[in-house]
Amino acid sequence: MLPVRTILAGWAMASAVATAAPVASVRLTPESIAGWERYLGATELRIAREMGAGDRFLAHDFAADGAAHRRTLIGGAVVVEPLTTVDRTGTPIEVPNAMVHHWRGGVFIPGVRLNDLMARLHDGPPAGRQQEDLLDSRVLSRGRDQMNVYLKLQRTKIVTVVYNTEHDVRFKRQGPTRASSTSTATKIAEIDNPGDAVERELPQGDDSGYMWRWNSYWRYEEVPGGVIAECESVSLSRDVPGVVRALAGPIIRSTASESMERTLLALRERHKR
Secondary structure, three states: OOOOOOOHHHHHHHHHHHHOOOOOOEEOOHHHHHHHHHHHHHHHHHHHHHHOOOOOOOHHHHOOOHHHHHHHHHOOOOEEEEOOOEOOOOOEOOOOOEEEEEEEEEEEEEOOOHHHHHHHHHOOOOOOOOEOOEEEEEEEEEOOOEEEEEEEEEEEEOEEEEEEEEEEEEEEEEEOOEEEEEEEEEEEEEEEOOOOOOOEEOOOOEEOOOOOEEEEEEEEEEEOOEEEEEEEEEEEEEOOOHHHHHHHHHHHHHHHHHHHHHHHHHHHHHHOO
């Protein structure tokens, strides 16, 4: 349901390797929040426009190689790529004093029908630990096409970062063969001294800065033989200092790409028939 891996491991590893020391606490600024809202607003406007087109639905359908992309997915491959949202002039939207991590990936889930898949997703994630970086999960509340989900996340590479997170998840049907879901993180609290008796949550936005915001947008389309699932993940972290940017960039990109791929593969394994 949710892409539980994030870019925070790559950021932490790059920073730790470059500085040989933990990164100091930083604060999420009003300028960064305003920039994030501009970036997210433009991203959501584009997603709404695509899903309302009628003749096309998946984001890749709007690319010149859309048909080839569908064949690649149905053939069993997982496709992952980085994205950048631009303004009306085609200029990338910048977020001051922060970094946006924007990725999209797709996977084909064989043998499943859309109605069955959506019913399972409506049930929420199974309780308890499911994988190495998802320590715990549970549904906090639910409505007809909405639920609030708790996820306890951990990533360990050079440094270990653990978060208590809560997500507002909403589902929508766009017809008999199309559906979508949106997940908005309503709480991202880094845990200080995780697992100890003195474990506590740090103030949101006043922590290590590896993950400040996180939204995910899913699209599902039933095709002959199964369902294509497409995820677009947008998250916000502290910026990478210029002195380590050359080192951090490749690590962040590779970690984020691998994380998205693992998320999509896990979705396929969990729901294929």
